[in-house]
Structures are given as C-alpha cells and as structure tokens.
Amino acid sequence: MAKILVVAELGSGALKKTTHSAITFARTAAQGTGGSFDILAIGRGAEVAASVLGTFGAGSVLIAEDPYVADYVGERYSPTVASVAKSGGYDVVVITASAFGKDLGPRVAARLEAGVASDIARVETDGGKLSYKRPMYAGNATATMTVNTSIQVVTVRQAEFEAAAPSGGSSAQSKVGVERQPSGDKVEFVAFEESVKSARPELTEASTVVSGGRALKSADGFKTVLEPLVDAFGAAMGASRAACDAGYVPNDLQVGQTGKVVAPKLYVAVGISGAIQHLAGMKNSKVIVAINKDPEAPIFQAADYGLVADLFKAVPEFADAVKKAKAEG
Amino acid sequence: MKILVPLKRTADPDNANKIKIAPGGAKVVTDGLEPKPNPFDEYAVEAALRLTENGTNPKARLAGDSVVVATFGPKEASQTLRQALAMGADSGLLFESTDDNLDGDLVARALAKVVEKEKPDLVVMGKQAVDGDSNQVGQILAERLGWPSATFAMSIELSQDKKSVIVGREVDGGVIKLKLTLPAVITVDLRIVSPKSITNHVTPATHNYQEGARYAPLPMIMAAKKKPLAEAPFASLGADGLKTSYVKFEAPPARKAGIKVKDVPELVQRLRAEAKVL
Numbered sequence A: 001m002a003k004i005l006v007v008a009e010l011g012s013g014a015l016k017k018t019t020h021s022a023i024t025f026a027r028t029a030a031q032g033t034g035g036s037f038d039i040l041a042i043g044r045g046a047e048v049a050a051s052v053l054g055t056f057g058a059g060s061v062l063i064a065e066d067p068y069v070a071d072y073v074g075e076r077y078s079p080t081v082a083s084v085a086k087s088g089g090y091d092v093v094v095i096t097a098s099a100f101g102k103d104l105g106p107r108v109a110a111r112l113e114a115g116v117a118s119d120i121a122r123v124e125t126d127g128g129k130l131s132y133k134r135p136m137y138a139g140n141a142t143a144t145m146t147v148n149t150s151i152q153v154v155t156v157r158q159a160e161f162e163a164a165a166p167s168g169g170s171s172a173q174s175k176v177g178v179e180r181q182p183s184g185d186k187v188e189f190v191a192f193e194e195s196v197k198s199a200r201p202e203l204t205e206a207s208t209v210v211s212g213g214r215a216l217k218s219a220d221g222f223k224t225v226l227e228p229l230v231d232a233f234g235a236a237m238g239a240s241r242a243a244c245d246a247g248y249v250p251n252d253l254q255v256g257q258t259g260k261v262v263a264p265k266l267y268v269a270v271g272i273s274g275a276i277q278h279l280a281g282m283k284n285s286k287v288i289v290a291i292n293k294d295p296e297a298p299i300f301q302a303a304d305y306g307l308v309a310d311l312f313k314a315v316p317e318f319a320d321a322v323k324k325a326k327a328e329g
Numbered sequence B: 001m002k003i004l005v006p007l008k009r010t011a012d013p014d015n016a017n018k019i020k021i022a023p024g025g026a027k028v029v030t031d032g033l034e035p036k037p038n039p040f041d042e043y044a045v046e047a048a049l050r051l052t053e054n055g056t057n058p059k060a061r062l063a064g065d066s067v068v069v070a071t072f073g074p075k076e077a078s079q080t081l082r083q084a085l086a087m088g089a090d091s092g093l094l095f096e097s098t099d100d101n102l103d104g105d106l107v108a109r110a111l112a113k114v115v116e117k118e119k120p121d122l123v124v125m126g127k128q129a130v131d132g133d134s135n136q137v138g139q140i141l142a143e144r145l146g147w148p149s150a151t152f153a154m155s156i157e158l159s160q161d162k163k164s165v166i167v168g169r170e171v172d173g174g175v176i177k178l179k180l181t182l183p184a185v186i187t188v189d190l191r192i193v194s195p196k197s198i199t200n201h202v203t204p205a206t207h208n209y210q211e212g213a214r215y216a217p218l219p220m221i222m223a224a225k226k227k228p229l230a231e232a233p234f235a236s237l238g239a240d241g242l243k244t245s246y247v248k249f250e251a252p253p254a255r256k257a258g259i260k261v262k263d264v265p266e267l268v269q270r271l272r273a274e275a276k277v278l
C-alpha cells in the first residue's frame, strides 16, 4: 500500500513533460501495491500547473508557490518537499531523473534520512514490495535493488517510463507553506542562460533522434549537413560528447551515459564512433542507423542498419530521400 | 583557501563492456580491468588545482591555498591518491574499506565527518562515479553539512576576496548561474575541464588551459611519493549503515546483430519496408 508523492518539474513557470514519466512510475507502483499517489507542484507557475496535474488521477495536487522558490535552487526546494513528504506520511517520493530530479532527489533523501534509488529503468511490485532495476557500468549490468528505509526516494529515467496520459477528472487541490533552511540564503540565483531555442522536439521526448559526432567538424557542419536530415525526419537533434565539447552544439544535446539517455523509435548516429559512454545513452532505441566511414567503428555493433560512407556525401542524399519518402506518404 | 576533493577508483571505465556478472548474479566482477580514477573525480582535482594556482605556474599552489584528496577504498586505492598528488594536490587521506560496504548515502555521511576534521572552504567533487552512476553524494553531503552547493558545474569563478563563487550549472535548456557563499560543495560536469572554465583572478584572463585533466610530469610523480598520505580504517570516521541493498545483477539483453546496407537507397527502402520507421 505505497503512498507516493510525485514532485512535478516546472521550467520557466511551465509544467515540463519530464513530470509525466514520474507519474507513470507512481501509477505503476500504486497499482502494484494497492496504494495511491499525490502530486506536488513547487515553484513559479505551480498554481497554473496544478489544474493540468489534476487530470492524471492523483488523490490530490499540492501547491507550493512563493517568491522563495520562484527559480529552482536545490537548497530552497528540498526543505518543502521533505516536509510535505514527511507530514503527509508518504512511503515514496518520486522525481524524473532530469537535471532537476537528479539534483533534488538526493537532497530530499538526505533531509528524510531516506535511501535513494537513482535513475531507475523499472519498478517491480512483487508481493507488494517495491524493488527497482537500474543500469550500472554504462549500461553493461542491470542491478535489482531495494531501499531499506521506511521512506524512499526514487528518480526515474524518462526514456524508460513512457509519458503518462491524462485519465480525466480533477484532483483536489491544496496549498502548502514553504519551508526554509539557512543554506538557502547562501545561494543566490544569478541567471538562467537559455540555449538557443529550437522548434524541434525535445531530445528525451522525440520518436526520432538524429545525432552527430566529431566528424561533422564544426557548428556549420551541423547546420548545413546534419540539420536538413534532422528536419527531414522531424526529429530531435542529439550529439556525442566530442561534438558538445568542441562547441558545435549546446551541451544539453549530449546523448550518453553522462548526458541524456534516449530510447526513440529511430536513432540515427552520424559520424559517431560508438564509445561505450555514447552507447549507454541510446542502445535501447528500437531501430538504430549508423553512418560512418570506418567499417570497424564500434557503433556498427549496435546498429540495425549500418552504412559505411562519407557522411558529407551520404547525409545530403539521405535527407533528400527521406523528404521524398515522407512526401509520398 | 583549502579544497577537499573526494576520489573514487573505478574499473577502467572505457572498458566497462568487459565486466562480468558472477554466477547467480551475486555481483559484478571487474577482474582484469585496470583500476582508474573516476574521470569526473580527476576533473574535480583539475578544477581544484586551477582554483588554487596561477595557471602560468601550475606546479605550485598559491600562498595559503591547499588541495587535499580523500578516498574510501582498499589499500591499493592509495595509488589513486598518489596520482592526484602527482597532478599537484598537497596531501591524501585513505580510509580503508571495501566498495561492497558503501552506498551513496554512507559515502556522504563519511565525507561529512572528513569535512568536520579537515575544515575545507570548498568541496569539489565529480557529479557521478561512472561505475554506479548514482549521482547523489554531493547533493546529500551539502544537505547534511547545511552548506550551499551547485551540481553539474561547467564553470567556477572564485571572487577576489575568496568568500564566494559563481558557478555555471549545466542543466536542461541552458546554464544556471548560482552565487554561493563559502564554504560550499560543488560537483563538476564534463565541461569543467575546458580551457577557460575556471576564473580565480590570479591566472591571467588570457591564459588558456589545455582541454582535460593535466598529466603528471615525471618530476611531479617522484615528488608525489614524498607527499603526506595518511591511512585510517573507515570505521574510525564513525559512519555506518546502508540505506540500500543490491539484490541481483544481470547482463542487459543483447541487441540482435544488424546488417550493413550498400547505399542510401537500400537504407531508405529497408527503413520503409522492413523497419517501418519511415
């Protein structure tokens, strides 16, 4: 009978789709244990988000909106989340393992003396007891783990928990007060420097991802060679660490063990060698295509379809062919 | 300014695909893989060194500055500390334990004890260990200490008076800049080792560091052998108890072998007819 608290993620005042994965976890865990779940919206925009959050079948939606928690600062969010979790008698606090959840989850756990299951790929509810599967060693081992404390904190991998769809109805809403801690006053939010926004789908939500590597050679290479292919597919754009480090694309496009984990229907790797850190972030994609001029590149071992070719020739041709195929329907 | 950098040694992360699962799934076997410092921890050492030196003379810490490295691990983990000392850290602390007896929460509680003793102004650490990939120790440590913190740092600017830092955090959709009053905890991301990621107002603004963590030159390796390295049992820290249990390990399902296509038309044809993704 797990009682679960979902912490919603808000960004620039709006509800983020990452939240829907944590809701899927909550539904699964609640169903498997005969329990229930509530959702906490904290931050700027919480009140507005609450009405949307109320359509997912939660028992109630809790709202914490206050200038103290306007922008995300871990030290300012953790006391309120922990206090809501404690006073509400929750067994599990769940957040999606985005940059937000990875930062906040362990902080909340520390305040609750709770164990953390990080970045889990699955929840199991055998005998009403929760256990978790999580990848380790760059995805080369899958561990089954349990949390031994009476209250548990879980962060879930967005790529592995399908976004929840609304189930209708509207949950009860209630406001909660904001708690503070001294370290919250020793952090000052200076700025959020947003990367250039693109009209493309989010990397972690797209059904097709086209990623480029070092071989694209420059920001211009991404723009003129890769982007037409990305847009022919209507895909999200990703990249290897090497391409991000070199400044060809923003850092938050990095796919991999230490960047974003994706599992789209189609993943196209262009000029990426397939280092294990990269594979860890995309090998659960349904169909993988690799284009690389080196027939020995490790990416081919993960690819369903490999094309040994110079990308500067093959990619424009591929983009045209995809456009044509899409036009034909 | 004194900086504490916690280190973990990991089985050669570039060959993590060569790990084995023990029969019955009781544990992960890393035999034959060379122990290497967790890359993010190496980056943390690099960041700590850059904060405490004039980049044009990277062999010496600035007057009054020091970098202490600490690890929890078997006796051989002193090797990892020596490597950090050879990069330029001043002293090392080894608290002997085995990895099986640690989880993120316990490591954080033990580190809090080390902080109590060492009284650093700043803890700089990796955002995650690339074997367990838990990404939680820095966050837990900061909350336990009641110190301000910034995770996933790609840039650090130390104020002239060394009383605060402005940290650029790599997050979804951009970079969040936070100003922290010291003492504080910072966890570093990959880009912290780019040429201009660290500002300390001593290293000239025109100075470009080499990308990545520095290599230790031979004389520094020799000198590191004489640097202080204290050893004590983990139990001496007075932190114990695990909040998580690892029950079983499995190999992930293997992908079925793919094929090579001869050209773009064949690729497109197969994506349509066979894979049905186009």
Ligand SMILES: Cc1cc2nc3c(=O)[nH]c(=O)nc-3n(C[C@H](O)[C@H](O)[C@H](O)COP(=O)(O)OP(=O)(O)OC[C@H]3O[C@@H](n4cnc5c(N)ncnc54)[C@H](O)[C@@H]3O)c2cc1C
Pocket (backbone or CB within 6 Å): A212, A213, A214, A215, A239, A240, A241, A242, A243, A254, A255, A256, A257, A258, A259, A260, A270, A271, A272, A273, A274, A275, A276, A277, A278, A281, A291, A292, A293, A294, A297, A309, A310, A311, A312, B039, B040, B130
């Ligand atoms: C701590 C740590 C964490 C890391 N995390 C990540 C991570 O999360 N994600 C990640 O991606 N990496 C990560 N890495 C880096 C990883 O190890 C590799 O270095 C990186 O993925 C390589 O990027 P790449 O494939 O673009 O470049 P390279 O390895 O240089 O590969 C370029 C490829 O392009 C091919 N090529 C060159 N020219 C052409 C052409 N004209 N046409 C076609 N093909 C061409 C080459 O054959 C080669 O295979 C991490 C490393 C460390 C140490």
